[in-house]
Amino acid sequence: MSDLVIVESPAKAKTIQKYLGPGYEVIASMGHVRDLPKSKMGVDKDNDFKPQYTDMKGKEDVIKELKKRAKKCDKVYLATDPDREGEAISWHIAQMLKLDMNADNRVAFNEITKTGVKNGMSNPHKIDVDLVNAQQARRILDRLVGYELSPFLWKKVKRGLSAGRVQSVAVRLVVDRENEIRAFVPKEYWSIDAKFTAPSSRKVFDAALVAVDGEKLEIPNQAEADNLLARLENADYTVTSVKKRVTKKQPAPPFITSTLQQEASRKLSFSAKRTMKAAQELYEGVDVEGVGAVGLITYMRTDSLRISDEAKAAAAEYIGVVYGKDYLPPEPRNFKTKNNAQDAHEAIRPSTPELTPERVKSSLSSDQYKLYKLIWERFIASQMANALLDTVSADIEANGCTFRASGYSVKFDGFMALYVESNDAEEGSKKMLPELKAEDKLKLKSISGNQHFTQPPPRFTEASLIKALEENGIGRPSTYAPTITTITSRRYVEHEGKALKPTNLGEVITELMKDHFKKIVDAKFTAEMENNLDEVEHGSKNWVSTLHEFYDDFSKTLKKAEEAMDGKRVKVPDEETDVVCELCGRNMVIKYSKYGKFLACPGFPECKNTKKIVTEADGTCPRCGKKMLLKKSKKGRSFYGCEGFPDCSFMTWNVPTKEICPQCGKTLFMKGGKSGKLVCENDGCDYERELKK
Numbered sequence: 001m002s003d004l005v006i007v008e009s010p011a012k013a014k015t016i017q018k019y020l021g022p023g024y025e026v027i028a029s030m031g032h033v034r035d036l037p038k039s040k041m042g043v044d045k046d047n048d049f050k051p052q053y054t055d056m057k058g059k060e061d062v063i064k065e066l067k068k069r070a071k072k073c074d075k076v077y078l079a080t081d082p083d084r085e086g087e088a089i090s091w092h093i094a095q096m097l098k099l100d101m102n103a104d105n106r107v108a109f110n111e112i113t114k115t116g117v118k119n120g121m122s123n124p125h126k127i128d129v130d131l132v133n134a135q136q137a138r139r140i141l142d143r144l145v146g147y148e149l150s151p152f153l154w155k156k157v158k159r160g161l162s163a164g165r166v167q168s169v170a171v172r173l174v175v176d177r178e179n180e181i182r183a184f185v186p187k188e189y190w191s192i193d194a195k196f197t198a199p200s201s202r203k204v205f206d207a208a209l210v211a212v213d214g215e216k217l218e219i220p221n222q223a224e225a226d227n228l229l230a231r232l233e234n235a236d237y238t239v240t241s242v243k244k245r246v247t248k249k250q251p252a253p254p255f256i257t258s259t260l261q262q263e264a265s266r267k268l269s270f271s272a273k274r275t276m277k278a279a280q281e282l283y284e285g286v287d288v289e290g291v292g293a294v295g296l297i298t299y300m301r302t303d304s305l306r307i308s309d310e311a312k313a314a315a316a317e318y319i320g321v322v323y324g325k326d327y328l329p330p331e332p333r334n335f336k337t338k339n340n341a342q343d344a345h346e347a348i349r350p351s352t353p354e355l356t357p358e359r360v361k362s363s364l365s366s367d368q369y370k371l372y373k374l375i376w377e378r379f380i381a382s383q384m385a386n387a388l389l390d391t392v393s394a395d396i397e398a399n400g401c402t403f404r405a406s407g408y409s410v411k412f413d414g415f416m417a418l419y420v421e422s423n424d425a426e427e428g429s430k431k432m433l434p435e436l437k438a439e440d441k442l443k444l445k446s447i448s449g450n451q452h453f454t455q456p457p458p459r460f461t462e463a464s465l466i467k468a469l470e471e472n473g474i475g476r477p478s479t480y481a482p483t484i485t486t487i488t489s490r491r492y493v494e495h496e497g498k499a500l501k502p503t504n505l506g507e508v509i510t511e512l513m514k515d516h517f518k519k520i521v522d523a524k525f526t527a528e529m530e531n532n533l534d535e536v537e538h539g540s541k542n543w544v545s546t547l548h549e550f551y552d553d554f555s556k557t558l559k560k561a562e563e564a565m566d567g568k569r570v571k572v573p574d575e576e577t578d579v580v581c582e583l584c585g586r587n588m589v590i591k592y593s594k595y596g597k598f599l600a601c602p603g604f605p606e607c608k609n610t611k612k613i614v615t616e617a618d619g620t621c622p623r624c625g626k627k628m629l630l631k632k633s634k635k636g637r638s639f640y641g642c643e644g645f646p647d648c649s650f651m652t653w654n655v656p657t658k659e660i661c662p663q664c665g666k667t668l669f670m671k672g673g674k675s676g677k678l679v680c681e682n683d684g685c686d687y688e689r690e691l692k693k
Helices: 010-020 060-072 084-096 114-122 129-156 165-183 222-231 257-268 272-284 309-322 357-363 366-382 462-471 480-489 504-516 523-537 543-564
Strands: 003-007 024-028 076-078 188-197 204-212 237-249 286-288 292-294 387-398 401-412 441-453 493-496 499-502 575-580 587-593 596-600 615-620 627-632 638-642 655-660 667-671 677-680 688-690
Touching: 003 010, 003 060, 010 024, 010 114, 010 272, 010 292, 024 060, 060 084, 076 084, 084 129, 129 165, 129 504, 129 523, 129 543, 165 462, 165 480, 165 493, 165 499, 165 504, 165 523, 188 222, 188 401, 222 441, 237 401, 257 272, 257 366, 257 462, 257 480, 272 366, 272 480, 286 357, 309 366, 357 366, 462 480, 480 493, 499 504, 504 543, 523 543, 615 655, 615 667
Parallel strands: 003 024, 003 076
Antiparallel strands: 188 204, 188 441, 204 401, 237 387, 237 441, 286 292, 387 401, 493 499, 575 587, 587 596, 615 627, 627 638, 655 667, 667 677, 677 688
16 A cells, blocks of 8 residues: 555656655646536526536546545545645545545645655645635636626627636737827937047047036937037037946846746747746656756746745855855845735745756756756856946036946956846947046047937837736736737737737727726726735635625626627728739738638638738748748748749748858858858858857
8 A cells, every 4th residue: 555646747746756755656637637617607606606616528537547546545645736726626636536625635845856845745734725715716707707708709799709807908908008109109309429539548439418508408309409519510528527436236036937937038039838838847857867857946836036045055055166255145145025926935946956057958858958047047146246347437528518428347247157137128238438537638530410219118028018917916927828828829919029919809809898898907906806816815805705796796797788789799800911812903801710810802702812921031042032931830830931832842940131142142041040150051052150149
């Protein structure tokens, strides 16, 4: 006889089995085993929202095996993920196996390591019913909204649509940003920029005009810019002050779920879904050469910046050995967690810091390695000393006009020796100035007036949308990635490069929701609802009364909307293109099928012409000289092919560029990304060139 430990995934089961050894049998439930039925509401609204759970289709064999193994063992431990969803899975399994609900049979592993598993098994506890109720409340809430609001959208817009609390607010954020961009009126302004050399150096440096006669400068048009340039003609330029100081730069804190998704988007171009998939695999366990199965990171759904003393000590030991004592801060760093954070788990960090990215690289997939390297470097850097920067700011006077030049150099790199946080917006790097001192006479190399226009706010990227959701208190760590996946798969929002752009459908749905369901798409209301669910989790609020507070008002709103929209239907305008239908002369429009976008004639059914949408790439085919097109393989991977296919069969995974081969004059292709090289793919030409780092 042995004890049975039930986890969620086979990978996690394999890793935990290694640490528990004989006397234990570890089996995976493959996620949820029971849920609300798909074919009906499954919630008794007249009986305090009593849920009608059923065994999930496709899980029959798993359920049968769980029951069979449970009968043969001495004790059952429920070791699903340590969050609301994991608690609910354990609760359902306990009910299904008829376990004692008051028994200490729930164990939690915040990291899948020998220490983490040992600690979890040594501290079994009862299933947290408050945590389960919070999950039930969220699940039922989403079911009520989805099953009652979606049919309304089917009747008033088109079939197959869906609505949800978090997804509808996320779409609204994207739509509202698009409306801001459309309404934005650019404002003209000018700058006066000069280049100088100092007496002590031939190095050219830049300075910008910042004040005139002691007043802060604004140049609204070319006429004023020309007046200032005329005033500066033949002027002498003198350094009036030089300010030098040493500034400290602190490292970024270790990752939480939202910042991990944001940084992986910016640095690795990973979608939130791709990030969480790799993170889940790293948490559950990987077979590391020479080590065996081990969970490489702590639990990846967290909003806490807390770090264990053991992890800090391990990081300090590594930093001291590899970088030296100068790279250690005076004392281990602590980072303050936000007030509304749940703080149930530590920050995301390597579970065993001595397992460096290079040490485990050969055992990981490409995505796993890139993400582990990001997490590992961010954590180690968070425990390193501040960087020290020598900053210089110099003011230069000429005929009452003040120019300012600034720059910095790294005095001590500290944590920057390992990791520097990226930003959504590219930061212009400041160059170090030559040695300057007051009263220096500078030589003017060039001066010019430059026209600029104010820019509208940028479209959201996945990274910035997750940041906005977090800042507004919408959703929780476990919901960011599924929300973005939902709104893009439902075609309410689409990617345009990295940016997120609302579709016509997304805009129509959002306007309809704003007109009739203001609370559902209101960020503050949704955030308040999330806080209510947190209170349920903490045991300070009843989950049934929370549902009544929402649903009683929602059902009245739905009834009013149906009355107001009686007999009305909203049309989603087609997105017109400049492609002309060769059969009837109309401009073709974009339509969607299960295979993606295509072009169709708006004259359907009289004209049934359709076309594939093609995306032209830079460069030309090295074989026949025709255009290169961006295409997709059956697995969704991008490649490039000649528009002359099938007559010309040239294709490549490398990206065509605008650059021309200096040997044969054909298009050069980028191989290995921006840090790779340019290659010529013309038969018989072997030209290649490393890209500048």
